[in-house]
Amino acid sequence: MGRKNRGNVANGENTVIGAGTTVNGDIVADSAIMRVDGQVNGGITTKGDLVVGPSGVINGNVTASSLNLAGKVLGNVDADNKVEIEAKGQIIGDITTKLMAMDETAVIKGNVNMEMLDKSAFGTDSDKKDDNKSNESAETATDNSKE
Numbered sequence: 001m002g003r004k005n006r007g008n009v010a011n012g013e014n015t016v017i018g019a020g021t022t023v024n025g026d027i028v029a030d031s032a033i034m035r036v037d038g039q040v041n042g043g044i045t046t047k048g049d050l051v052v053g054p055s056g057v058i059n060g061n062v063t064a065s066s067l068n069l070a071g072k073v074l075g076n077v078d079a080d081n082k083v084e085i086e087a088k089g090q091i092i093g094d095i096t097t098k099l100m101a102m103d104e105t106a107v108i109k110g111n112v113n114m115e116m117l118d119k120s121a122f123g124t125d126s127d128k129k130d131d132n133k134s135n136e137s138a139e140t141a142t143d144n145s146k147e
Helices: 125-146
Strands: 014-017 022-024 027-029 033-036 039-041 044-046 049-052 062-069 077-085 090-092 095-097 099-102 107-109 112-114
Touching: 033 044, 044 049, 077 090, 095 099, 099 112
Parallel strands: 014 033, 022 039, 027 044, 033 049, 044 062, 049 062, 062 077, 077 095, 077 099, 090 107, 095 112
Antiparallel strands: none
């Protein structure tokens, strides 16, 4: 599972929390890429991508464009684009994302909600309601013609 910088954030600077570093409190960043190899006791919100290395631990909720996880997240994950869980990566919490890829040794303990990219392929609830109305109108017209 390769990583690409998609340039989705205007601020091209990166943020790194190195191994052996502990941050207590929530982090809000505009970084293109944030990498955590240490420990964060708090939530992380970033407009860019979040990479959690094998020694990285986040004790809080995560909101990011995409998440690449080889360490641990103990909290809910909300990723606009994609969640990738590498070998031995762990998420203990709920995940909301559009796309997801995971190694067979990855661990998830929580619910996964994957939003559909193209809802029109499956029809929406409102489409089904419109179809029911059309069918009801056709049945009524047929019944009236019999009178």
